[in-house]
Amino acid sequence: MTKVGSAAAVGTLVIACTLLMSSAAFAKDPGGSQFDVSGSNETDSGQTLESRIVFRGSTGGSGAEETGQFTPAGDWTPPACWYEPKWTPAEFSKEFQKQWDIPHASGVGEAYALSKDYYINGEPYEDFNKSESGKGLWWDAVRDKSREESGDPAAFACDTKTFWVENGETPTVENAVTPKILADLAYSRIKVPDTEVTLAPANTTKVNLPTWAWLDGAKFQDVSVTASLDVGGVNLQATTTAKPIALRLEPGTSDAEVYPSSGECTFNDDGSIGEPYAKGKADQSPPCGIRYLRSSGDGSFKLRATITWEVSWTGTGGAGGDLPNGTFGTEQNVIVQEIQAVNR
Incomplete structure (x- = not known):
């Protein structure tokens, strides 16, 4: 009984x-x-x-060290x-x-x-x-x-x-443990790579000059964590997987424009974001980037790059579903200088 x-x-x-x-x-x-x-x-x-x-699995993505846990959308929290x-x-x-x-x-x-x-x-x-x-x-x-x-x-x-x-x-x-609870707990243990973007010009750019931004596809792959419980006659597991779907750029000042205008740069088929700058593209608008409208003076602007991760899970007995998206971002300093004109 x-x-x-x-x-x-x-x-x-x-x-x-x-x-x-x-x-x-x-x-x-x-x-x-x-x-x-x-x-x-x-x-x-x-x-x-x-x-x-027991928790195991990828915690940083291919080619990247784990850095931090993303923030769930809304007020969702794991048990x-x-x-x-x-x-x-x-x-x-x-x-x-x-x-x-x-x-x-x-x-x-x-x-x-x-x-x-x-x-x-x-x-x-x-x-x-x-x-x-x-x-x-x-x-x-x-x-x-x-x-x-x-x-x-x-x-x-x-x-x-x-x-x-x-x-x-x-x-x-x-709250007796189930595959869904295991999935929620795995969610809270996923770690993702940082989101420092490559810029051209690098570190220091000019007012009104389009600055190209991109991310290497090798760094941003799906990340997953599996939670399992195997005690006596109880054998449950769930795998929670986070897939990167978009990059949001926040220039660090309202005196700037972003490309595209939504501020959301989507991933390419190879897992990269944006497009590396190459010679001959100076007159083109970048698929992902920023144009600063004023100088940063003696300091710098803090450019924040945030990746949105789409999260889903599968578990014992064919269970599965979606979990709230997660976001994780990092900041980097960008110096913006006035273009100096010379009159002769």
Whole structure:
């Protein structure tokens, strides 16, 4: 029989116990899991094993070093907490005893007694479900460590206590890990190359002179990250892929014109953007570029180049779909000088 969730009385006393204890063995959030776990592939000083999710794949694109994570469009964010399979009955038994091996404090004894009844004495589980060994796993909450440390309330929303799930059963608890959740988590780990464009003239240009801008196609290829979870009878994975689709140029001053006028330079068939300047093109308008209308004086303008990435995912069982576009941009200094005329 599959049991999901927890008794209110157990949760109440564990909360009280958590607030009283300084031990890191308990969850930091009010009303969450009794175990302190975070989203990571590492262990915490040899204690509770954290997330079992493994991330792998391209993180910088062909021919480029990874540099940064792009920003999702709108207010979309990946899950700040989720549930995943953590322990066999024997493993949970050891973890439970280790976490309760703490000095006594006011309220601890009663909370421990109720938790012991809940997981050991048949109310509702007997001896951590050891008689069901091989037939299921104990699931527990995992929090994104960076969002937990920043105090993001969303990281503490997974407040269901450790629960049992039989093999082949799908947990009914909200935020139980799925291919879509894995895809969302992979999204947040994709890193893309910087977007410094090549300019002609390079670094220093002239007022009213079209400045050509382009990007090498070898640097901007599709980038993907695969998130997988393989624990006991649970085997899920998802691959999130980001495809570069456009470059936006922001001159750093309103006294400038961009090519094309929309400011969006699209990718060519070979993955490049724009067209390199060549001798004989001085009188042509660049397919991607800028024309500054005034001098930058003693300083420079900060040209910002931002790539838009189109994101999609595929996962276990043929699942898949689209995720919000992402953007990532970098700035570079451009000096603009007045053209000096000589009168004879």
